[in-house]
Amino acid sequence: MFSSIIRTQNLISRIFHDRSRFFLTNKNILPINNTQINDFSSKSMKVAILGARSKTGNCLSLFLKQSPLIDELAIFDNNSSTYGLALDLNYIDTKCKVSTCNHPEKCLEETLQGAKIVMIVTDRTSNESNEVLKSNAIILSDLLPNIIKFSPQAMLAIVMNPINSLIPLTMEMYKKAGIYEYNRIFGVMNFECLKANSFTADLINIEPECTMIPVIGGGCSETCIPLFSQAKPSNKISQVEARRLTYAIRMSNNNTLNPSENKETNSFALSYAAARFCMSLCKALRHQGNVVECAYVRSCAIPELTYFAAPLELGPNGIQKHLDIPPLNDYECELLKAAVPRIKKAIKLGETLALGDDNSSSELCLNNLMSNPKCFS
Numbered sequence: 001m002f003s004s005i006i007r008t009q010n011l012i013s014r015i016f017h018d019r020s021r022f023f024l025t026n027k028n029i030l031p032i033n034n035t036q037i038n039d040f041s042s043k044s045m046k047v048a049i050l051g052a053r054s055k056t057g058n059c060l061s062l063f064l065k066q067s068p069l070i071d072e073l074a075i076f077d078n079n080s081s082t083y084g085l086a087l088d089l090n091y092i093d094t095k096c097k098v099s100t101c102n103h104p105e106k107c108l109e110e111t112l113q114g115a116k117i118v119m120i121v122t123d124r125t126s127n128e129s130n131e132v133l134k135s136n137a138i139i140l141s142d143l144l145p146n147i148i149k150f151s152p153q154a155m156l157a158i159v160m161n162p163i164n165s166l167i168p169l170t171m172e173m174y175k176k177a178g179i180y181e182y183n184r185i186f187g188v189m190n191f192e193c194l195k196a197n198s199f200t201a202d203l204i205n206i207e208p209e210c211t212m213i214p215v216i217g218g219g220c221s222e223t224c225i226p227l228f229s230q231a232k233p234s235n236k237i238s239q240v241e242a243r244r245l246t247y248a249i250r251m252s253n254n255n256t257l258n259p260s261e262n263k264e265t266n267s268f269a270l271s272y273a274a275a276r277f278c279m280s281l282c283k284a285l286r287h288q289g290n291v292v293e294c295a296y297v298r299s300c301a302i303p304e305l306t307y308f309a310a311p312l313e314l315g316p317n318g319i320q321k322h323l324d325i326p327p328l329n330d331y332e333c334e335l336l337k338a339a340v341p342r343i344k345k346a347i348k349l350g351e352t353l354a355l356g357d358d359n360s361s362s363e364l365c366l367n368n369l370m371s372n373p374k375c376f377s
Helices: 002-017 034-040 055-065 083-089 107-112 130-150 163-176 190-204 239-257 268-285 330-355
Strands: 046-050 072-076 097-099 117-121 155-159 185-188 215-217 224-226 291-298 307-315 318-322
Touching: 046 055, 046 107, 055 072, 055 083, 055 117, 055 268, 072 083, 072 107, 083 097, 107 130, 117 130, 117 268, 130 163, 130 330, 155 163, 155 268, 163 185, 163 291, 163 307, 163 330, 185 268, 190 215, 190 224, 190 239, 190 268, 190 291, 215 330, 224 239, 224 330, 239 330, 268 291, 268 307, 307 330
Parallel strands: 046 072, 046 117, 072 097, 117 155, 155 185
Antiparallel strands: 185 291, 215 224, 215 307, 291 307, 307 318
């Protein structure tokens, strides 16, 4: 039992000390005032979690409560009260204070006011279901106008499916409000990175903490591409092994997202992944250098796409630098070529949800200055 407790404590500590790694056109966009902009300059690190009563939100709140980098954790959920959760979390004797609100009409405003990072979470379900897309698009359409009004400069990390469509939708809603925050909106991909690291560490028999596998592409099973040819510290993984690992990662998505009726779903790994990404944003906001994560963002890494997941260097203003896609082997090129049309279709769907059928997005990649993979040369 004692060893089990130690393993749990080690798991939690790794988040904070490891290496960085239906149309919605009628929704009203609220005006921004100077108060929210001034709040962002405060030295206090406030993180807001929207969707805190979901299983993922509960676990994420617990992980972040233990972070020495966070001063205030503000929790909110549209569907139920977060008072009991906040009370319980505040019994934990760490510096971070958990806040919530008892005034329904003011709760979201108080949660977002002064937040430097906003995490939107739901329990993870099927990547491809149109019903999931419709449901989560409606959730975003309700939350985003308030985020834009009360914390327009905040880093926004979305932990929802399908992010291949929801990030373009989010970007278009920001643009409709006159905010072009390309560098501050992220689709969290760390769940895929965690699995790639863990599976590879098991294969080559090293500590998972020492393993780093970049993941590019998109955020669903058919579009996430782990680059085992770029594995660190060892990239001596055969293409046969890489195929097996890639299949295992993609199948684990389906097992996690589509459990049988008698199988309980857990959100620990997804919450841990979201917490790790949040910690990286905290470090970047505090001007810590060499903070690198993979995320699905506005990008011109691939000529045909306006959104793509690839390694990013984070800084106090969000994306500090888009790191080039590393050289790909033949198998990785095969996966990328198959993923591009799927991602392109998902992007179009998200933009259509935000703009309607009769309008098209202004997002283009006319001058692609990034080095493209050899797959497209």
